[in-house]
Amino acid sequence: MSAAPRAEQDGDSGKGGGRKKLLLLALPLVLGGAGAGLWFGGILPPLLGMGPAPREAEGAAQAEAPRPPAFFDMPEIITNLNATGRRPVFVKLRSKLEIARAEDGVAIQAAMPRLLDLFQTYLRETRPEELRGSAGTHRLREELIARANIAVAPPAGSTQAAPRINDVLFVEILIQ
Structure with missing residues (x-):
């Protein structure tokens, strides 16, 4: 009887280990993709204080409009x-x-x-x-x-x- 429970335990740990590996690989990819989307979407830089707020950026763009030659x-x-x-x-x-x-x-x-x-x-x-x-x-x-x-x-x-x-x-x- 002791051999059968060990086999079941080994089988369960194999499936659980695969799920853990998949979770450990997928979670950073999902978080990185979400972060990149927020960054390139222009949402993250103002939140981190790295760029002008959206209202300030609009005002600066209007003030720096190029003159026609x-x-x-x-x-x-x-x-x-x-x-x-x-x-x-x-x-x-x-x-x-x-x-x-x-x-x-x-x-x-x-x-x-x-x-x-x-x-x-x-x-x-x-x-x-x-x-x-x-x-x-x-x-x-x-x-x-x-x-x-x-x-x-x-x-x-x-x-x-x-x-x-x-x-x-x-x-x-x-x-x-």
């Missing part, structure tokens, strides 16, 4: 390129500057002689083959943005905010 028309530039042949090669460039704030237009207008000088000087040193294709246009845009930001920068020691040129948009590029 402003555009500033540049005068047409016609200049010769650095060509190696006998025949001169000219470029005609019409562009617009994308600026961060519309009120920066006054500072850009004041810096227009410097802007035109830097643009023309760069274009005169550029070879016609450097402007070919989309890669050439992209390089030209990057160089003109850098030069435009240099031209509109306030003098050293000035306390005024520097206007920011975000992009140079080409309206027309003609190479002859």
